[in-house]
Amino acid sequence: MAMLAQLHYWAALPEIVILAAASLILLIDLFVPDDRRHVSYWLTQLTLLVAICVTLTTLRLDSIKGYNGMVIDDMLADFLRIACFIAVSLMLFYSRSYMIARGLFRGDVFVLTLFALLGMQVMITGNNFLTLYLGLELMSLSLYALVAAQRDHPRGAEAAMKYFVLGALASGMLLYGLSMIYGTTGSLDLDTVARAIYARHDSALLLTFGLVFVVSGLAFKLAVVPYHMWVPDVYDGAPTSMTVLIGTAPKIAAFAMTLRILSGAMQGAAFDWQGMLIVLCVLSMVLGNLIAIAQSNLKRMLAYSTIANMGYMLLGFLTANRYGFSAAMFYTIAYALTSLASFGMIMLLSREGFESDRLDDFKGLNQRSPWWAFIMLLVMFSLAGLPPTLGFYAKFMVIESAINEGFVWLAVVAVVTSLIGAFYYLRVVKLMYFDEPAETAPIVVRGDTWVALSANGLLLLVLGILPQQLIGLCAIALTQSNFP
C-alpha cells in the first residue's frame, strides 16, 4: 500500500487521458471510412475538452510528486497544460479546411498531434532529467513526422529532414550536458541536483561545462539565436497547419522545461546561466527583428518574429527571480495566443492550391473583409507590442522585470529592437489597409473556425485592456510552485 501511495498516479491523470484517447482514436480511425474522417477529428477535440476538464478538476494549490518523484503536478503544470490543450484545440479548429484541402485530414495526423501533445505535457510535468528528456523526444519525433505528413510535397520533406537532423543534434547536446551534470551531482532528480549544486564548495568546472550544453539544447528548442537556423526553413516548408503546431504549444512546453531545469534544478548556478541567456537574448532580439524585415514570405517573417519574441521572453527569464519567470511565462502564453491567430489568418485566406503565405496575399484585405483585416491588425499590433493589445503587457512585464533587476541597458536594447520590429508588422497592416486587393476570391470560412479565430483575435484586445487575471494567474502559478 505504501508503495502505491508513493506512486500518486493521479499526478499524471491528464497525461493518462491523452495517452488512452490517442490509442483509442488510432484504433477507431481504422474503422472510419474516408468520408467520415470528421469522426476522428471531433473525437480529438473531445479528448482535448475532457483533458481540460480533468486538469481543472484536479487543480491543486500545493505541488505533488508522483511515480517516485519522476513527475510533479503543481499549479504551474496545470496552468501550462491547459494552455497547451487550448493551443492544440485552436490549431485544429483553424486548420480543418486547410487540412481537408491538402489531404492531411487523416487519423494518423490527429494521433500524432495527440502524441506530440503528450510529449509536451511530460516536458511540463517532468521532475527528473530522464522524464524531461523522454517528453522532449516524444514531442519532437511526432513533430518531425507531422512536418513530413504531406508525403508528395518535396519542401515539406526537406523541412522535416532539416528539423530532424538539427533537432537530433540539439537533443544530443542536451543529453550530453545532462550527463555531465549527473556526473557532478550524482543524480537525475531535479530536487537532488538542486541541493547538490547549492551545497557545492569547489568551483565545479564540469558543472559549468554541462550547463553550456544544456542551455544550447534548450535554446534550440526555444529557437533563439544562434540556435535558430532551423526555424525559418521549417516554418516555411511545413504545411501551415503543422507550422502553427510547432510554433505555439511546444514553445510553452519548452518554456516549462527550461524553467524546470534552469531554475528548478540549477538555480544555484543562476549566475552562470544568466550570462549565457543575456547573450542569447540580445542576439535574438537584434537578429530576429533585423532579418524579419527582409522577408517577403509571411511564414518566414513570422519565423524570425518567433526568434525575436523568444528573445524578449528570455529578457524576463534571465532575471532569475520569480517575478521575471512569471513575466516570461506571461510572455510565452501571450505569444502563443497571438501566434495562433497569425497562422490562423494565413490558413483562413488559403484554399486548395493557394497557400496565401506571401505578404502580398494580404493586399487590400480591408476591402475584401473588414472584419478579418481588423483581426489581423490586432495580431500584428500585438506582435509589435503596442497597446491596447496583449502583446504590450507581455513586453511591459519582461521589461519591468529586467529594469527591476538592474538591467536597464537590456531594456533599452529591447525597446529599440521592438521599434525595428514595428516596421515589418506595420508593413502587413499597410498591405491590408492601404493597398488595393490583388485577389478578389471570396473568403469562405467555416462557422467553427469563424468563432474560434474571431474569439482568439478579440481576446488579444480584451486581454490587452484587462490583463489583470492572466497576470495574476501567472504570478500564482509560480508562487505556489516554489520557484525562487
Place this chain on the structure above:
Amino acid sequence: MGAPLTTPYLSLAIWVPIAAGVAVLGVGRDRDAGLARWIALIGAVAGFVVTIPLYLYFDTSTSAMQFVEYADWIPRFDIHYHLGVDGISVLFVLLNSFITVLVVWAGWEVITVRVAQYMAAFLIMSGLMNAVFAALDGILFYLVFEAMLIPMYLIIGVWGGPNRVYAALKFFLYTLLGSLLMLVALIYLYSVSESFEILEWYKVPLEMRTQILLWIAFFLAFAVKVPMWPVHTWLPDAHVEAPTGGSVVLAAITLKIGAYGFVRFILPILPDASRYLSGFVITLSLIAVIYIGFVALVQADMKKLIAYSSISHMGFVTLGFFLFSQLGIEGALAQMLSHGFVSAAMFLCVGVMYDRMHTRLIADYGGVVNTMPKFAAFMMLFAMANAGLPGTSGFVGEFLVILASVKANFWLGFAAAITLILGAAYTLWMYKRVIFGEVANENVAKMKDIGSREFWLLGVVALAVLVMGVWPKPVIDVMHASVADLLTIVSRSKL
C-alpha cells in the same frame, strides 16, 4: 476637490466617443454611408456635451485634481484607472471634443470611401486623446498615448494623398521611437517609487544623473510629438498627405499632447534637470520659431506652409514653458489652445479649397476672393489670427510669452518677437497670392462659394477665435491656480 461627484464625467468623455466609434463600425456598411455619418455626428456631439460640465463645475480656486476617478486595474503592478483634470488639462479635453465634432462635420460629404471606418477612427481617436489628458496613472497614460497612433496611422494611410504610405510609416515610427524610451523611463520611475501614480512621482527624490537620463527619455517622446526642431520632419509629410480631418486633429490636438507632456511629466518630475537643460530647450525653441518661420515663407504647398507654421507656433509653447514664470507658462497654454482653433481653421480652409480644385499649390490659385467672397472673409480672419493680430486668440498667447521672455532677458524677447513679423509675412503673403488679385485661371473661375455646411463649420471656429482673443480671462482663470502650483513644484529641488 470640486463638488461631490456622482457622474463620472471624464469616463464619459473618454468612452462615449469610443462607444460611438464602435457603433459606427458595427452598423455602417459602405453602401449605407449616410447612417454612419449620422451616428458619428450624434456620437461626436454627445461626446462634446458630456465634457461641458467639466468646465461648468470646475473649481478655479484650487490646483488639486478634480473630477477624480480611481479604481484598481492591475494590482500586481499597482496600476490604477486613475483619471482627473486640473486647470492645465481640463481645457484640452474640451478642445478635443469640440474639434472632433468639427472633424466629423468637415468629412461629411468629402469622404466617400469607407465612411464608417473614417468616422470610427476619428471618434476612437478622440476618446483616446481625452484619456491622454485625463490620465493620472503612468501606464494608463502610456497606453492611450501609444494606442492613439493606430487610428492616426490608418487615417493618414487609407484616406491620405499620393505619398500617404511613406508619410504614415514615418509618422508612426518617429513617434514610436520617442515613446518607447519613455516606457523605459516610466518603468524606471516605478522601480524607484513603487508606484505608477504621476502625482507620486512629483515627490520622489532623484539624483542629477538619473534625472538627466530620464529627462532625455521623456524629452525624446514629447519633443517628437510637439514637434521640436530637429525632430519635426515627420510633421510636414504627415500633414500634407493626411486628409483634411487628419490634419486638423494632428495640428489641433496631437501636437498639444507633446506639449502637455512637458508640463505634466518633464517639469514637475525632473525639475533640476529641466532647469539645468532649459538653455538647450530655449535654443531649440528659438530655432523653431525663427528658422522654421523662414522655411514656412518659401513653401509652395499651402498645407506644408501651415505645417511649418505649426512647428513655429509650437516653438513658442516650449519657449514659454522653460522660462519658468507664471506668465510664460500661461501664455504657452493659451497659445496651445489658440493654435488648436487657428490651425484647425487654416486646415479646414485649405480643405475647402482642395475639395474644389484638388490642388494645394499656391501657384494654382489666385483671385479666389472674386468667386468665393464669404470664404475669403473667413480665411482673412484665420490668417490674421495665425499672424497673431490683437483681437484674435493668436495674440493672447504670443503676447504673454514675449512678455515673459523680455522679463527673463531682453534679447530673448527680441528674438521671440521676430515671429510676429515672420508669422505675418508667411501667412499674409500666402493669403495675398491665393485670395487676392485677378482670377488666375478658369478653374478658379469655376469655384463655388461655401455652402451652409462649410459656412457654419468655419463660423463656429471663427467665433471661438474671436471670443478667446477679445476676452481670454475665463480661459486664463481656469489655469491660474494649477500653473502657480506647478511653479512651486518646479522650484523645489529634488536632489
